[in-house]
Amino acid sequence: MAPAWLTPRRATVAGLALLLAALWLVFPSGFYFRIATLVWISALAAVGLNLLMGLAGQVSLGHAGFVGIGAYAVALGPRHLGLDLLPSLGLGLVLAGLLALLVGRPILRLRGHYLAVATLGLGILVWLVLNSEVAITGGPDGIQVQRLVLVGWRVAGAETWYWITGLALVLGVLVALNLEESPTGRALRALHDSEVAAAVAGIDVARAKLAVFVIAAVYAALAGGLLALFNRFVTPQAADFLHSIELVTMVVIGGMGSSLGAVVGAAVLTILPQALTVFHDYEHAVLGLTIILFMIFLRQGIVPSLAALLARRAP
């Protein structure tokens, strides 16, 4: 038996922090830190998306759109608005949240797959704008991002970014677990199973869904901003449909409804393509195959099934 103070929430966060430290000790080169940084960043977006999908049972098929907004905010804020990088990042988070609010408000009043359809359209729209507004965004070739300087300290090096993004992930997981252990978190899990019973219990179902959608969007935008700052370069690929599907796949293979699972899923989908270069040429096919395999796997009921998530149970 674990001691009483070691709640699952604390254990998860402590375990993740220990993992950060342990990997830091064993990693031999900058290459490893670079990959790990990419894992932490993807995981942050996946943890947010898991709140929406795993907890509340709502699907976003355009979540990379919010990643793109966060990423381009740090690229364009300094260039066009004369903002520093951190205020630009903040602006990106606010914009992503507002956009989610704007799109989610009318959509989430309705039951069914409307959110998946609407976010699919939203993601494509963001990608189109980033691609075609060449004068502002640099178009398909992408755009440079300034180096982050924090009170005179030039943030550089894969190891430094490993820690910055790793700590952001630990905080992101902590906040996600906090949400789960709150009236709102319980409300989200409840409406996942029965919207009717949740409403009868006094839960404003539309409002609860909207809240978690906005939260998930902000997580994605933060991941996008960190990605742009780390790479110092960003292309519309950050916002494209393939990336949205990657994020969904991370949540699905990690085990729906588990924040730690989302981290595992992000690790698998980030490391595999690096390890097997053949993946690069067949990325779509491999992603599709992964999803199909996991849908079969999940349908057998080993982990909460994807079917139950996608096909909302009617009252």
Add this chain to the structure above:
Amino acid sequence: MSAIAAEGIGISFGGLRALDGVSFAAEPGEVFSIIGPNGAGKTTLFNIISGLYRTGEGRVRLAGEDVTGLPPHLLAARGLSRTFQNLQVFFRMTAEENVMVGRHLRERQGLLAALLHLPWVARQNRATRDRARELLAFVGLAERARDPAGSLPYGALKRLEIARALAAEPRVLLLDEPAAGCNPVETEEIDRLIAAIAERGTTVVLVEHDMKLVMRISHRILVLNHGRMLAQGRPAEVRTNPEVIAAYLGRHGAEAAHAAG
């Protein structure tokens, strides 16, 4: 003033007249039963009263206030709660968590505080959990608190729904066939629960096919047939009403008469 009143409720589904001019009023602490053959419109009436269905015909009042057409979560905030004939349980949550969700209205909300897990959030979680445990004990499910709701048997789920509904501390509780599928021991248990709930001043509106149960615990009974009011009155009046006996075509009527004797 009546705790709950329905006035002239009507609704049609396509050509089907599911309810037509149905009115009733129940007082605080009263057990008011609605009976009638299958398809009489009992569940439909509950669905309208609790805001799941909308209709242009008729009005619903809670403690005198006109609440017609309000969505379910706002009705809940005004003291209305219910259970479901076809179970609506949060199957992926534990029994205890199901009841904790029922406390939603009695909990302080605050998204930012929740995200930061401020001390009062943790304290409130504990208080909510304690209250849920008490309610599970009240309905006889203390042993199953940590079990996933999906693993509970049917009769237990019926009682779990009652505990969840009570968690909101409603003034009016609608129970849709709480004893359906229960064995005689479980039915007796539900009988005891309903009496205890009403004794605390909560109005119970009960839909139930078990005539013995209905005749035993109801203060008044409304009989529906094909969406219309057939009779209304105290159990002794209803069970001797020839129209009611005719509508039930012997089966339930005989049971009622049997219960009378």
